[in-house]
Amino acid sequence: MTDVQLARQSWRRLEPVHGMIYFVPEAAERYAALGLDAQAGYFASRSAAFGAASPELVIATFYNFHPGLVRKALPAAWDVVTPAQMIEARYEAADAALRRGGVHEVPGLAETTALARRAAERACEHPQGRALFAAHATLPWPSDPLLELWHAQTLLREFRGDGHVAALLAEGIGPLEALVLHGATGTMPTVFLKVSRAWPAEEWLAAEESLRERGLLAGDELTREGRALRQRVEDRTDELALPAYAALSDDELARLAELARAFGRRVVDAGLLSIGG
Secondary structure, eight states, X not given: OOOHHHHHHHHHHHHHHHHGGGTOHXXXXXXXXXXXXXXXXXXXXXXXXXXXXXXXXXXXXXXXXXXXXXXXXXXXXXXXXXXXHHHHHHHHHHHHHHHHTTGGGSTTHHHHHHHHHHHHHHHTTOOTTOHHHHHHHTSOOOSSHHHHHHHHHHXXXXXXXXXXXXXXXXXXXOHHHHHHHHHHHTSSOHHHHHHHHOOOHHHHHHXXXXXXXXXXXXXXXXXXXXXXXXXXXXXXXXXXHHHHHTTSOHHHHHHHHHHHHHHHHHHHHTTTTSTTO
């Protein structure tokens, strides 16, 4: 059986390689060149694998953004750009940012890419119930090793993300409640979640009160029950991600986790995860 902790470690350490695309100026610059602001560019670029995605599809699959924020960007973006243009712009931005950060110079690129790709390709055998992942799985693999690694981690991230949404739904946690609970863990600044997801203050306060009534929050902190629920969600998310990492032996998975550390660290050290990084 695949080691759950090794699988989680591999994903977490390599995730900065994908996640930087939401922060680097290279992305905003390329979206602007096509006529979109950064916000519309985010929704259009991440959903472009669907084709000209409707706001309803994005609201459903991205899960925790205020619907009004999504509807402000879509479908208007598709009057300006095509999905193919957005996919190309996203790859160009990823390539430029990763090279600016020197990620292509990290030792072990070919080996790391090969291992991550095997996991991502195994994930492609399990698309059921994972709409956002399945859309990205239809995109062709880049030939460049650096972009190949970025695409592999993109697939692994969306595969895991779709499983995370399923785990939240199974626990009866809606999109705004998920954000409030996330903020209460202290792992992500609540102010960032409020600004980036754009839920009105009164709705945020109502969600907090609902969670207090459920015994999951006490003041602004998680209760014992709240911490237990968060742990159940994380554990279930880890379990649902395992089909991808089953492609690797435990030794190979440990090797991926070892190699991934240097790639994730390079992204962080280069400042690619900071706003405007």
